[in-house]
Amino acid sequence: xxxxxxxxxxxxxxxxxxxxxxxxxxxxxxxxxxxxxxxxxxxxxxxxxxxxxxxxxxxxxxxxxxxxxxxxxxxxxxxxxxxxxxxxxxxxxxxxxxxxxxxxxxxxxxxxxxxxxxxxxxxxxxxxxxxxxxxxxxxxxxxxxxxxxxxxxxxxxxxxxxxxxxxxxxxxxxxxxxxxxxxxxxxxxxxxxxxxxxxxxxxxxxxxxxxxxxxxxxxxxxxxxxxxxxxxxxxxxxxxxxxxxxxxxxxxxxxxxxxxxxxxxxxxxxxxxxxxxxxxxxxxxxxxxxxxxxxxxxxxxxxxxxxxxxxxxxxxxxxxxxxxxxxxxxxxxxxxxxxxxxxxxxxxxxxxxxxxxxxxxxxxxxxxxxxxxxxxxxxxxxxxxxxxxxxxxxxxxxxxxxxxxxxxxxxxxxxxxxxxxxxxxxxxxxxxxxxxxxxxxxxxxxxxxxxxxxxxxxxxxxxxxxxxxxxxxx
Ligand SMILES: *Cc1c(COP(=O)(O)O)cnc(C)c1O
Numbered sequence: 001x002x003x004x005x006x007x008x009x010x011x012x013x014x015x016x017x018x019x020x021x022x023x024x025x026x027x028x029x030x031x032x033x034x035x036x037x038x039x040x041x042x043x044x045x046x047x048x049x050x051x052x053x054x055x056x057x058x059x060x061x062x063x064x065x066x067x068x069x070x071x072x073x074x075x076x077x078x079x080x081x082x083x084x085x086x087x088x089x090x091x092x093x094x095x096x097x098x099x100x101x102x103x104x105x106x107x108x109x110x111x112x113x114x115x116x117x118x119x120x121x122x123x124x125x126x127x128x129x130x131x132x133x134x135x136x137x138x139x140x141x142x143x144x145x146x147x148x149x150x151x152x153x154x155x156x157x158x159x160x161x162x163x164x165x166x167x168x169x170x171x172x173x174x175x176x177x178x179x180x181x182x183x184x185x186x187x188x189x190x191x192x193x194x195x196x197x198x199x200x201x202x203x204x205x206x207x208x209x210x211x212x213x214x215x216x217x218x219x220x221x222x223x224x225x226x227x228x229x230x231x232x233x234x235x236x237x238x239x240x241x242x243x244x245x246x247x248x249x250x251x252x253x254x255x256x257x258x259x260x261x262x263x264x265x266x267x268x269x270x271x272x273x274x275x276x277x278x279x280x281x282x283x284x285x286x287x288x289x290x291x292x293x294x295x296x297x298x299x300x301x302x303x304x305x306x307x308x309x310x311x312x313x314x315x316x317x318x319x320x321x322x323x324x325x326x327x328x329x330x331x332x333x334x335x336x337x338x339x340x341x342x343x344x345x346x347x348x349x350x351x352x353x354x355x356x357x358x359x360x361x362x363x364x365x366x367x368x369x370x371x372x373x374x375x376x377x378x379x380x381x382x383x384x385x386x387x388x389x390x391x392x393x394x395x396x397x398x399x400x401x402x403x404x405x406x407x408x409x410x411x412x413x414x415x416x417x418x419x420x421x422x423x424x425x426x427x428x429x430x431x432x433x434x435x436x437x438x439x440x441x442x443x444x445x446x447x448x449x450x451x452x453x454x455x456x457x458x459x460x461x462x463x464x465x466x467x468x469x470x471x472x473x474x
Pocket of ligand 1: 299
């Protein structure tokens with residue numbers, strides 16, 4: 001027996017003692033930086049790993065060979081545990097507003113505004129001139145009302161929250177009429193029927209998937225009806241034999257029956273986006289002038305701001321929203337409000353938006369500019385990836401993302417990586433390499449090639465050098 005067991009026992013004994021390690025000069029320094037408990041936990045984890053290693057392999061692991069090596073391992077662990085789970089990445093997926101990558105990037109104006117309210121006190125709920133308590137939505141209310149022509153507004157954490165709040169305040173315990181063609185699922189468990197249930201309303205579906213008429217809505221109105229709701233089918237499109245009732249006609253019907261007309265507009269562009277090569281979107285201002293009483297939309301889709309839900313409309317209805325207990329639970333924090341206001345102020349001069357909103361800047365870049373970037377990449381990169389991958393420039397199409405404008409495709413160029421026959425390198429291994437960078441590079445795999453859509457490129461010098469570095473570590 002015995003020889004092996006005796007050796008293993010000796011190995012366990014040879015492990016540095018916890019207490020002695022904690023008194024080591026360098027470990028004391030680490031404790032000052034990271035805190036006693038955290039250092040102790042990490043050290044204890046390492047010693048446990050070492051014991052496991054001895055049990056399985058009857059020898060000391062490399063990192064425990066000397067106290068110096070153990071301290072090195074401890075330092076590495078501590079550094080690793082400090083790494084942020086939200087690093088910057090390069091989004092070259094071909095989807096600009098990528099929900100999984102944080103949707104819209106903010107303008108410099110918004111970033112500055114957020115930093116300020118983080119650093120210093122700010123009159124979030126205080127009216128400076130009057131010297132009395134104010135309301136947190138009010139400051140932004142002014143610019144939002146100017147831009148949309150609304151009487152009043154209410155701001156919450158996202159558009160899903162906005163829809164929940166509108167329905168809970170206006171129609172809890174009553175019926176809401178919606179066309180069957182508009183029972184949208186957005187993803188992430190946001191479905192109109194589910195939100196209705198959550199808000200305590202009864203959904204009354206009218207019409208069919210492809211066709212709904214004004215008479216369908218009219219026939220569904222009862223004494224229990226609290227509202228008619230329109231949902232912008234932003235993430236799909238029904239084509240062919242279709243018919244939907246526009247807001248103007250519904251507004252007339254609602255007025256006759258003294259019912260509010262509410263609208264979930266989804267992506268909510270505040271200006272005509274066709275000037276930037278995108279499709280036309282219904283705007284909140286158009287909805288309001290067509291007679292809709294409450295309109296809600298997202299802050300971080302086509303608006304290019306922070307995650308938020310914006311509701312604009314009649315002041316009597318907005319007052320109900322503001323007084324509902326859910327509003328307190330769903331209200332925005334000062335960082336969101338500061339970013340939102342700075343973003344909205346840019347909309348005073350829509351022509352310059354494509355210089356200020358990163359999303360529009362990317363989507364409106366010319367092919368010539370992308371071609372220049374691609375040529376630079378082809379001049380500097382293929383050698384580092386040789387002989388494992390062949391690089392090429394291929395035409396592709398960028399999509400908007402976040403369920404916005406599914407039919408808008410913008411011409412673009414991609415840098416593609418094709419594995420060469422002679423090397424065993426797989427495309428998934430390359431993908432891993434890209435993702436393991438300090439600033440991960442995210443593209444997509446298609447056709448056994450790796451695609452980096454250059455329309456998402458930014459900080460190009462750094463990007464090229466990061467790419468070259470990946471090539472050199474293959
Ligand atoms: C995106 C979207 C939502 C959800 O908005 P979030 O801001 O992501 O919460 C709701 N309704 C429609 C029609 C949408 O397009």
